[in-house]
Amino acid sequence: MEAVQNEKGQISIHTENIFPIIKKFLYSDHEIFLRELVSNAVDATQKLRQLASFGEFGGELGELKVTVSLDEEAKTITISDNGIGMTADEIKKYINQIAFSGASDFLEKYKDKTDDKGQIIGHFGLGFYSAFMVAEKVEIVTKSYRDTGDNSAARWICDGSTEFELTPAERTERGTDVILHVAPDSEEFLNKARLQRILDKYARFLPVAVEFDGKVVNNTTPIWTKSPSELTDEDYKTFYRELYPMGEEPLFWIHLNVDYPFNLTGILYFPRIKNELRFQREKIQLYSRQVFITDEVKDVVPDFLMMLHGVIDSPDIPLNVSRSFLQADANVKKINGYITRKVADKLNDLFNADRKAFEEKFDDIGLFIKYGILSDDKFWEKAKNFVLLKNTEGEYATLDEYREKIQANQTDKTDTLVFLYTTDRKQQDAYIESARRRSYDVVLMDNVIDPHFINALEQKLEKAHFQRVDADTLDKLIDKGINNESVLSEDDKTKLKESFEQVLDNKLLNVSVEAQPVDELPVTITLPEFMRRMKDMSALSGEQSFYGNLPMSYNVVVNANHPLIGKILSETDATAQQALVKQVYDLALLSQNMLTGTELTAFVRRTVATL
Numbered sequence: 054m055e056a057v058q059n060e061k062g063q064i065s066i067h068t069e070n071i072f073p074i075i076k077k078f079l080y081s082d083h084e085i086f087l088r089e090l091v092s093n094a095v096d097a098t099q100k101l102r103q104l105a106s107f108g109e110f111g112g113e114l115g116e117l118k119v120t121v122s123l124d125e126e127a128k129t130i131t132i133s134d135n136g137i138g139m140t141a142d143e144i145k146k147y148i149n150q151i152a153f154s155g156a157s158d159f160l161e162k163y164k165d166k167t168d169d170k171g172q173i174i175g176h177f178g179l180g181f182y183s184a185f186m187v188a189e190k191v192e193i194v195t196k197s198y199r200d201t202g203d204n205s206a207a208r209w210i211c212d213g214s215t216e217f218e219l220t221p222a223e224r225t226e227r228g229t230d231v232i233l234h235v236a237p238d239s240e241e242f243l244n245k246a247r248l249q250r251i252l253d254k255y256a257r258f259l260p261v262a263v264e265f266d267g268k269v270v271n272n273t274t275p276i277w278t279k280s281p282s283e284l285t286d287e288d289y290k291t292f293y294r295e296l297y298p299m300g301e302e303p304l305f306w307i308h309l310n311v312d313y314p315f316n317l318t319g320i321l322y323f324p325r326i327k328n329e330l331r332f333q334r335e336k337i338q339l340y341s342r343q344v345f346i347t348d349e350v351k352d353v354v355p356d357f358l359m360m361l362h363g364v365i366d367s368p369d370i371p372l373n374v375s376r377s378f379l380q381a382d383a384n385v386k387k388i389n390g391y392i393t394r395k396v397a398d399k400l401n402d403l404f405n406a407d408r409k410a411f412e413e414k415f416d417d418i419g420l421f422i423k424y425g426i427l428s429d430d431k432f433w434e435k436a437k438n439f440v441l442l443k444n445t446e447g448e449y450a451t452l453d454e455y456r457e458k459i460q461a462n463q464t465d466k467t468d469t470l471v472f473l474y475t476t477d478r479k480q481q482d483a484y485i486e487s488a489r490r491r492s493y494d495v496v497l498m499d500n501v502i503d504p505h506f507i508n509a510l511e512q513k514l515e516k517a518h519f520q521r522v523d524a525d526t527l528d529k530l531i532d533k534g535i536n537n538e539s540v541l542s543e544d545d546k547t548k549l550k551e552s553f554e555q556v557l558d559n560k561l562l563n564v565s566v567e568a569q570p571v572d573e574l575p576v577t578i579t580l581p582e583f584m585r586r587m588k589d590m591s592a593l594s595g596e597q598s599f600y601g602n603l604p605m606s607y608n609v610v611v612n613a614n615h616p617l618i619g620k621i622l623s624e625t626d627a628t629a630q631q632a633l634v635k636q637v638y639d640l641a642l643l644s645q646n647m648l649t650g651t652e653l654t655a656f657v658r659r660t661v662a663t664l
């Protein structure tokens with residue numbers, strides 16, 4: 054066999070082999086052809102309007118519009134406009150030279166005359182070729198606004214090879230028809246309903262009237278293009294219904310409007326989110342100069358903002374490039390930062406303007422705010438002033454207010470502030486009640502996001518720790534270093550511990566005898582905070598983990614100072630003593646909603662028998 058020689062060289066690219074690639078893979082979604090061609094037609098009319106405004110076009114503008122028509126028999130789709138049209142030379146320049154965009158050329162030429170570049174959509178010079186994704190032959194019949202003589206209209210025909218034909222055409226009116234002779238493998242597009250759906254999706258808010266099947270399909274002045282001062286609340290709500298006919302009324306909205314250092318307009322709505330992490334994403338629609346681009350805004354908008362609804366319109370978001378590029382794009386990063394800031398500012402304004410109304414909405418937007426805090430430090434910087442904690446009494450407090458409220462009573466011996474919380478106020482009622490009796494405050498943390506939120510707060514707040522009310526006895530939860538006197542001797546305590554261990558007979562239960570106030574229950578069952586958090590986290594993540602697989606182990610705390618415990622200790626009859634131990638333990642289970650099934654039935658029967 055011949056040895057391989059070291060060699061360097063160049064891979065050759067010819068137009069013959071790059072053209073089919075552009076044709077087939079320019080856009081993964083073939084229906085995009087209609088968006089591109091209608092956008093070109095819109096551009097052509099907008100350009101004429103601009104020329105008229107510079108005084109470069111003195112003729113009748115007429116009613117500028119784009120018409121899409123379908124001829125099922127001839128198997129054609131035609132996109133017509135009464136815009137600037139093209140001369141034969143312009144066809145050669147703009148159409149024959151792929152990626153030589155007439156739009157950039159136009160902007161370059163008139164850059165000193167117009168500061169409103171915003172009106173021209175095209176800038177890549179490739180869009181037209183998307184026609185070949187669905188057509189076996191494309192025909193352009195066009196007449197430039199400049200041509201007044203006869204026979205100046207031109208016809209261009211290309212069958213998708215690199216050859217074209219350019220001939221004079223019969224056309225008296227200014228403007229362009231792009232006629233697609235649909236290929237056999239794309240006949241799905243020769244369908245009225247299909248075209249209607251595509252137009253509804255992409256052309257819905259185009260700035261020039263687009264007619265299909267005798268009807269105008271678009272709203273040419275969607276409210277995000279207007280100034281907020283022209284708009285009423287009702288306008289915003291109506292537009293929301295236009296976007297999401299099935300949606301519940303939004304809570305409030307933000308009108309975005311920047312032109313430096315990037316261009317962006319839009320309206321973001323806050324829906325009611327409540328306790329759903331599986332919120333519906335893909336609700337924000339991305340536009341570029343009123344052309345719908347996508348509802349997958351994943352890389353353009355920070356993840357937590359995907360909970361919002363609405364539209365963003367920006368010509369500065371690169372549209373035809375890969376996702377990874379988008380993430381690294383400086384404009385996209387700035388846009389991200391801008392939107393996050395605006396959203397935080399809006400929430401802050403609402404909070405300052407009407408605290409009560411903000412509190413009323415908090416249950417609906419709390420999840421959103423907490424998600425924002427978890428995912429974005431800049432958002433946290435603002436949100437820490439308006440994120441609210443709600444306690445079991447239904448009172449709301451900001452983090453600062455809350456710190457102030459509990460500081461005196463809930464600071465432990467290490468000077469750490471202990472936030473007591475409940476995840477289920479019904480199930481944990483006995484513990485909440487004990488805490489309230491000591492004038493401790495208990496926060497509600499029953500939202501799906503709260504386990505994460507608690508972790509985040511512990512990291513962000515100084516010297517603060519969260520404990521669920523049932524994580525330990527209150528003396529340990531907030532350990533102020535004060536030891537309760539025990540009425541029992543160490544010997545008695547050991548005896549009691551042994552009796553309980555014998556009756557309960559369960560290795561997963563950790564029995565201890567502690568001196569607690571007399572008004573605490575004789576037995577309390579607690580679930581250590583760390584262990585429970587680890588288990589909660591692994592359940593939330595849905596993954597198998599070390600902690601997730603551990604069996605639940607509980608602490609059983611016997612109150613040495615409770616009279617009933619004294620009674621158990623002094624009971625000389627072993628059977629009677631065991632029955633008492635069982636009874637106080639079952640009562641503890643009952644108060645934690647942990648007594649179920651046969652154990653519960655047996656408890657009820659036993660209790661009935663003693664009455």
Ligand SMILES: Nc1ncnc2c1ncn2[C@@H]1O[C@H](COP(=O)(O)OP(=O)(O)OP(=O)(O)O)[C@@H](O)[C@H]1O
Binds near residue numbers: 089147148154155
């Ligand atoms: N309907 C039309 N009327 C007049 N000129 C047109 C029309 N369609 C296309 N052209 C000309 O052909 C050029 C190339 O169009 P093409 O769609 O390929 O690129 P583009 O619109 O500039 O950019 P993009 O790739 O973003 O669509 C346009 O810039 C324009 O000058």
